[in-house]
Amino acid sequence: xxxxxxxxxxxxxxxxxxxxxxxxxxxxMIVLELAIFAxxxxxxxxxxxxxxxxxIVNNLATATKVNGEHHPFVQLPGDSELSAFSVANFFAGLIxxxxxVKLFGSKPQPDGKKED
Amino acid sequence: xxxxxxxxxxxxxxxxxxxxxxxxxxxIYEIKHxxxxxxxxxxxxxxxxxxxxVISAMHLPVPVTGSCSHPCGTALAAIIVxxxxxxxxxxxxxxxxxxxxxxxxxTTIGANTFSMGICGGLSGWLFWKALRSxxxxxxxxxxxxxxxxxxxxxxxxxxxxxxxxxxxxxxxxQWMIFFMGYAPTQxxxxxxxxxxxxxxxxxxxxxxxxxxxxxxxxxxxxxxLVGKEA
Numbered sequence: 561x562x563x564x565x566x567x568x569x570x571x572x573x574x575x576x577x578x579x580x581x582x583x584x585x586x587x588x589m590i591v592l593e594l595a596i597f598a599x600x601x602x603x604x605x606x607x608x609x610x611x612x613x614x615x616i617v618n619n620l621a622t623a624t625k626v627n628g629e630h631h632p633f634v635q636l637p638g639d640s641e642l643s644a645f646s647v648a649n650f651f652a653g654l655i656x657x658x659x660x661v662k663l664f665g666s667k668p669q670p671d672g673k674k675e676d
Numbered sequence: 677x678x679x680x681x682x683x684x685x686x687x688x689x690x691x692x693x694x695x696x697x698x699x700x701x702x703x704i705y706e707i708k709h710x711x712x713x714x715x716x717x718x719x720x721x722x723x724x725x726x727x728x729x730v731i732s733a734m735h736l737p738v739p740v741t742g743s744c745s746h747p748c749g750t751a752l753a754a755i756i757v758x759x760x761x762x763x764x765x766x767x768x769x770x771x772x773x774x775x776x777x778x779x780x781x782x783t784t785i786g787a788n789t790f791s792m793g794i795c796g797g798l799s800g801w802l803f804w805k806a807l808r809s810x811x812x813x814x815x816x817x818x819x820x821x822x823x824x825x826x827x828x829x830x831x832x833x834x835x836x837x838x839x840x841x842x843x844x845x846x847x848x849x850q851w852m853i854f855f856m857g858y859a860p861t862q863x864x865x866x867x868x869x870x871x872x873x874x875x876x877x878x879x880x881x882x883x884x885x886x887x888x889x890x891x892x893x894x895x896x897x898x899x900x901l902v903g904k905e906a
Contacts, residue, residue, distance in 0.1 A: 567748060599737040608742025612735055614678045614779075616743060617837065617857040621683050624841045624850070630680040632778035645733070652726045654815050659723035664883040 677748075677791050677833035677858075678773070681781030688840040691785030699794045700853065703760035710758065716887050717757070724753045725765040732792065733773055736868070738789030738861045745861040747869040748792050751800025751825025752876060755891060759794075759801045766793020768903055790831035800825025800873075814881055814892075816872040826866035830858040 603610045622630045636644055684692070710717045731749035738745065754762040767789045773779035780788050799819035806818035834854035841852035877891075883890055 596737060599739040602739040603737060603742050606742070608739075610737050611743050611860045612860050613743050613745040616746050617834070617854055618678075618680050618683060620854065620857050621679075621837045624843075630682040632680050632775070632780070633774045633782045635778045640779070648733075648772075648776065649730055652730045655726045656730075659719040662719050663723070663887055664880060665870055 677788060677829050677836065678780035679784045679787055679833060681783050683837070684784055684787060684840045686783075688836070689783045689786060691786075692784075692790050692836065696763065696767065696786040696789045696794065699760055699763040700789070703758075703762070706758055706802050707764060712759070719903075720887075721757050721761065721765065724757050724762075725768065728762075728765055729769045729772065732769060733777060733779060736865060738765045738864050740864070741860045743861045745858070745865055747865050747872070748796050748826055748829050749869070750792055750797035750829065751804070751821045751869070752818070752873045754797035754801035754825070755804050755821060755873075755877065756880075756888075759798045762797035762801075763789065763793045766797070769793075775849035787836045788833075791836060795832040796825045796829030799828040815878050818877040819849040819870040819874040823866045823870035826869045826871075827859075827862065830862050831855055834858060 600610065602608075618630045705719075707721065711721075728749045731747050733746065735744040735746050737743075750762050750766060753765065757765070767785065770780055770785050770788045770792070773781075774782055774785065803824045804817050804821040807820060808814075812820075834857070835851050837854045838847055838851035881887060881892065
């Protein structure tokens with residue numbers, strides 16, 4: 561049994577690194593990241609905290625309540641929250657991408673062939 | 677809308693759990709039924725569940741208000757997999773967010789699912805259905821569904837808080853106080869969610885309208901795939 565470095569075979573066309581999908585996704589990502597960066601910079605310059613509205617309203621609710629303290633089920637310390645988000649989003653991206661390609665990756669043609 | 681532990685009373689938590697169960701149990705049957713009749717439903721469900729998980733954890737800064745909030749994605753989910761199935765996936769999503777991220781709480785999963793997964797999803801789905809029934813284009817119906825679903829989620833969360841905590845203050849007044857904590861930040865995000873919902877649904881319709889028969893067919897007798905008209 562042998563393995564091949566290029567499963568597409570020597571005669572086939574190699575996949576393009578910057579295909580249309582990658583370009584659109586990268587552009588969308590950069591636009592969104594720039595928007596987040598600009599928003600955060602504006603808030604920082606104007607000394608706005610950028611707190612989550614969930615937390616703001618939870619604090620408001622606790623202040624309204626006669627007794628008790630609100631708390632999340634678990635509070636991750638330091639950068640571990642970033643790690644948790646990164647791991648979850650990485651695998652979430654894989655699952656969404658896998659199923660998206662499975663369902664929408666190709667258009668069925670009238671003759672039964674699939675278009676990439 | 678992620679209400680944390682320690683805010684709602686035990687009675688309120690139990691009540692919202694019961695209300696949520698009234699939608700989640702039919703949702704489980706809906707999933708079992710649709711898996712049997714549509715082979716694409718399982719990957720749809722997996723993709724949608726994970727998308728809701730990511731979207732509802734994605735805090736975006738809104739510079740006008742100086743605070744951050746997140747979209748929900750449940751209107752899109754309700755259109756694709758159905759409103760009752762959306763209740764099921766929202767319960768799972770909120771459980772994982774509470775356990776791993778500190779978003780929300782365990783005692784409040786019922787209340788949080790009711791606002792995001794049930795009211796947000798159902799309202800978006802109803803607007804989608806209503807607009808499609810009057811031949812509204814896919815992008816517009818999906819956009820309105822996303823916008824409405826987002827805002828109804830936060831209206832419901834504010835109502836849940838007000839119902840438990842209003843005390844001597846009139847319920848409506850307390851409701852609006854809590855909602856105004858969300859609304860200024862949520863309004864721009866609801867517009868963003870409208871654009872996102874419309875874009876994703878249009879992409880799906882353009883790529884594979886044959887995979888979305890229950891989403892696109894207006895009149896079962898005519899078997900019209902409206903996506904081609906949009």
